[in-house]
Every structure is written in structure tokens, then in C-alpha cells.
Amino acid sequence: MTPTIAILLIITFVLSTVGLLLLIWSIANNQFSHGQAAARTIFSPGEEGHSEDPARPSDPTFTGNTSEQTAAIEARWTADQSSRTAVLTWLSSSVFWLLLGSFFGLASSIKMHLPEFLTASEFLTFGRIRPVHLNAVTYGWASMAGIGVALFLIPRLFKTPLVGGKYAVIGGFIWNIGLVLGLSAITLGLSDGEEWLEFPWQIDILFVVGGALCAVPLLLTAANRKVEHLYVTSWYLMAALVWFPFLFLIANLPFAFPGASGATVNWWFAHNVLGLWVTPIGIGIAYYMIPKILGRPIISYQLSLIGFWSLALFYSQVGIHHLIGGPIPTWLVTLSIVHSVMMSIPVITVAINHHGTMMGNFSRLKDSPTLRFVWIGALMYTVASLQGSMEALRSINVITHFTHYTVAHAHLGMYAFLSFILFGAVYFIMPRLTNWEWPWRKLISLHFWLVSIGILIYVVSLTIAGWKQGVALLDAAMPFMDIVKMTLPALQARTVGGALMTLGHLVFAFHFIAMLMRRGAATEQPTLFRPATKENAQ
């Protein structure tokens, strides 16, 4: 008892000291006093009040009538063009992996209710295609699209052309090779055997190198930056690019952590991939897109800084809530539960900023594809995170652990939050890189509705069935096979939802390729959900 309490006390003390030091540092460096000025760094002089993605016909456009505006628009154009090759490399790859990952996910889903589907070949057995799905969408789609968007945002945030973009292009090639080798290894049965860490560790080196090469342009461009303030998005992106290689390296150290301690490392890593890698990227993108499209700064810059540091402090220690009730020391589980609940602080601060900035502008969701995808993503971040904090509580976790409920929660986070924000960002970025507008407004609409209805069916059916499954598992009165039968309708519904999402991805990929090939008519107007009449594209 005594050493446990002592350890907890020491940890709490160290944590609060670190938190306090960070706060003092922030204040000493005027991170707080320049609050609203920093929030405006993403705008050029005079740009505030002008939407960059004109989301409604009545928007006053930033046309370049004055010399100051012309200079700002040219600087923006130069910044966008500087990152073109690097961003297109990462984004195009990510769309490919999204399609591949979706098909593997759909096949896994079908196998859950049709167990004889594709069983003849060992390469297509459920236990191999499911990890192929997870790794393809996590490291292929989400990570590559996230890095692609980050590369696009870096020159814009630092108001200077991207320096060293070629390192990111090389990094992209290495990353793709890593994915091909890693996914093949899983298919051949050479998995490392731990969830989220299936790629053999020899192949993981490629991801560390590929990721590190992307940090080079970040650092070089940061050194060249022309803005005094670092906008909050750059905080998130810089931290994410520091965290990922560190995490990935430690978790993959071969043979370092046997037995039960291997499980703690496994879940420390797996949740950090979500919390310290894809989440900061997703939130960071939303922090840029929402104010930029609305033409108004985020409502509280101070809150965004509190949100950032509390995310770093709390999210890094939540992982062990995946092992509640497992064979590991209780203090460790308790520590993660406490931090999971504390996560509501960064979540709420981010929610206030994202949704507060949207206040009074919700009508723009009717027009702007980017805003609609990004804001729904931001909303789902709030929902999924608060749900996650609840799920970490012992009384809830005892029911939801080991059930489909967790799978629904994971997709709410990785898909409804992150993927929606990435879709929105791609719709924003591509016209600016290719100097071409999206050819067909109806395809954007179709994509949106397919994936929205798909994920809705997915999450609702598995959440309900998973909860019922969890309650039933606790009471041995219900035979195990009866529980399996009870969940079957939800597993079938998941296939329907997943099929709609996959269809949506096909539409998205088709449109993306059409965009690269400059199909459709040349137009000076942005492609919005509703026909726009007057405004200019850029």
C-alpha cells in the first residue's frame, strides 16, 4: 500500500510542478498577453472579415484591389506553390491507402457475420485483413493525409515558402515503401503480434526515417519564418512531429518488453498514436480552417494554449485505460483513468474555441464543403473525447471493455472526427495547389452524404449492440452463443454502413483523380455545395 501511495503522490507532485513551470514560462514569454494578436497571425493585413473559401455569395471578397491586398494574395500563392509537390505526394498516397484500407475494412466486417466468406486462403483470413485495414487507414490514410495537410499549412503559418520540400517528398516515398512492406508482412503472417504495432520492427525503421524527413522542412521553414507569433496550429503540428518518431521508436524496440509489461507499452503507444499524433493534427487543422473560412479569428487564444499544454500533459498518460481489470498494477490503471477524465479540460477548451468561433455563422455550413466537413469533425472530436473520458471510468469500462462498443468509439474518433477534418482540408487545399476548381459539386455532396450516413449507421448500431453485449457478458446466465447471436444484426448493419463509407471513398478518390487531371470546365468560381454566382475563386 505505502509504496503505491508514495508513487502516486510523487507523480502528482511532479506533474503539477511541470504544469506550473510551463504556465510560468508561457506568461514570461508573453504567450498570454499577445493573445488576440496571435490569433490574427493567420490573416494578412486587411484580410480579417474576408473569407478565404467564399462560403456564401454575399461574402465581401479579398480581391486584391489595393496594393497591400495584392501583395498578400501573391505571398499566399507563392507559399501554396512552394509546398505543391510535397503535399501532392502525401495526399495522393493517402487517398490510395484510404481506398485499400476501406476494402479491407469492409471485407473484415462481412466476415464477422458470414464466417465462411473467403476462408480458403490464409492471406485473406479475418485475423490478417483486419490488421491490414487498421494499419492501412492509420499509417496510410490518416497519417499521410495529416502530414500532407501539415506540409501545406507550414508555409502559410510561417508566411514564408516551404524550405526543404524535397526531403518531405523523399520521406513520402520511404513511408509508402514501409506501408507496402508492412502490409505485405501482415498478409504473409509475419505480424509482430501487438495491436497497432503489427508491422515487423525492421520495417518500422522506414516510418521513423520517413517521418523524420518531414520534420526537416518544418524546422527549416520555422527558422525562416516571417511571423512573430506562432499560431496555435503550428504548436500542435510541431509537437505531433516530435512525438510520433519518439513513440514509434520506443514502442517498437524489439524484445525490450516481455509479458504483461509489454501490454502496458503496447497500449501506452496505441493510445498515444491517437492522442499525440492524429489528434493534434486534426485539432490543428480545424484551428486553421474554421477561422480562415469564416474570416474571423478564434474567440480565445489563451484558451487554445491551455488546451494545447493540457492535452500534452493528460493525453500522454491515458493509454492504460485499455487494460482496466487486467493483470497490471492498480496504481497504473488509476493513473490513466485520472488522466482520461482530466482530458475533459483540453477537450472543453478546444470545443469552446471551435464551436464558439462558429457561433452565428452556422448558415455557412450550407455552402462550404470544407467548413461542413471540418466543423462536423470538430464536433465529433468533442463527442468522441467526452465519450472516451466516460469509458475510462471503471463502472462504465467493465461493461464496454472487450465489446463492439469500443470499436464504434474508435471509429467515431478516427473517422467522424479525424477523417472528416482531413476530407475538408483536402477540399480546401487541392484547388489552391492545382489552380483548378473541383469539377463536380454534386460529387462533393454525394461523398458527404454517403460517408455521413455510413458512419452514423456504423456508430449507432455498434454502440447499442456493444453495450448490450457488455452487460450480457457480465452475467453468466446468458450463454455466450446467445450473446453472439444478439450482436449479429448490428454486425450486418455495420457492413451496410461500411459499404456506404467505402462508396463515398470511391466517389472522393474519383473526384480527386479528376482534379489532378484537370477534368471539367475551367472556372473562376469555387465549387460549393450550392451554385454560387458572384464570388471569385482565390
Added chain:
Amino acid sequence: MKRALAIMVGAALILLLATLTLVVMPYLQMSAEQVPPDLKPYTEQQQRGRQVYIANGCVYCHSQQPRDPSFAPGDKDRGWGRPSVPGDYAYDEPHLLGTMRTGPDLFNIGARQPSIDWQLMHLYNPRAIIKGSIMPSYPFLFRHVEEPAEGDKVVNIPPPYGPETGKIVATEDALALAEYMLALDHTYPAPTLPKKPPNSDEPKENRAP
């Protein structure tokens, strides 16, 4: 640049702290845990079976970690066994604790189904034994032969699940996997578990060394 560096260093330091608390300290504590004297290391064949288990992703539907009955009573009541302790996993590398129970927990499957014929038949087609099972079949772990050779392990599959003619024999992989299943038997007492949880809410408190 100074500010950018400060953010990155700050971010790295926080992660370092998390690594100390979530990776290093548990590792130090758990590697000092006693290994139950009745726990046997895996044989070469069982270890090979374990690799087959990993290669085919059994972990995505099966856990190997019964929870404490005072916390989650269903685990013990379903016959999955006593709560597991860190020492039980001393020879497990990588761990296969699992996070899903689409199928039942397998921590003591060797004690529940000690027949190798049951295991092999179930692997060939789970529905031959359990009606309505949604576990995939693993036909690729078996060979279909007209006449089994000497030393072949024949698996008698009840109709209609078996082939029309000839016999199904187990491959080395199937035998190894079945042997691994049988080795999953942790019915021995755990030395680090208190005989009677003194405090039903946090029975594992006393387990710390």
C-alpha cells in the same frame, strides 16, 4: 526559432515524463513479480503454435485475461478462470492479452477443452461443433488427402462439414496451434494473488511487491 524550439522541447519533456510513469515504472515493478512455480515454459511446438496464433490474428477476437470476479463476475462464472497476474505471462513475448471478446477468453481454454481432437475439429470448421459460431474456418491449416499416410493426424469431421471423399489431416501448423491451445491452462494457484480479497473494490492493491 527559440519559441518553436521551446515548444518542441516542452512537448518532448512531457512525453518523457509519461514514458517514465507508463513504461519504465511498470516495467521495473512487473519484472520483479514472482513467476508462479507451476507455470511451465512453452515447448518448441507450443511456441510455434503461438506464432500461428499471432500470424492468423486470433488476438483480434479472443482475450487472455480473466478479470477479478468482484469487478466483472461474468469472467469467472463462465469458467474462464481466476484473475490473471503479471507472473502468468512471464514467458509471453509478445503479450497476447487481447481487447476483444467476439469469442470467449482463452486464458484457460486448455483446461476447458483438453481434447486435441476437439481443438483440431473446431479449427477446421467451428460450426461442426458449435452451431451458429461466427469464428472463421481455417481449412488452410489442414490437408485433404485420399489416403492418410503413416503418422498423419487424421481429423474426423462430422458431415456435412467434411469432404465427400478422403480424409482431412492436420498440418504441422494446426498441430502446433492445437498444442498451444492445450498449453493455455492457468488453473494453478497464483502465488501473488491474495487468498481472499480483503477489499472487494481494489483487490489488486495488495499485489504490489
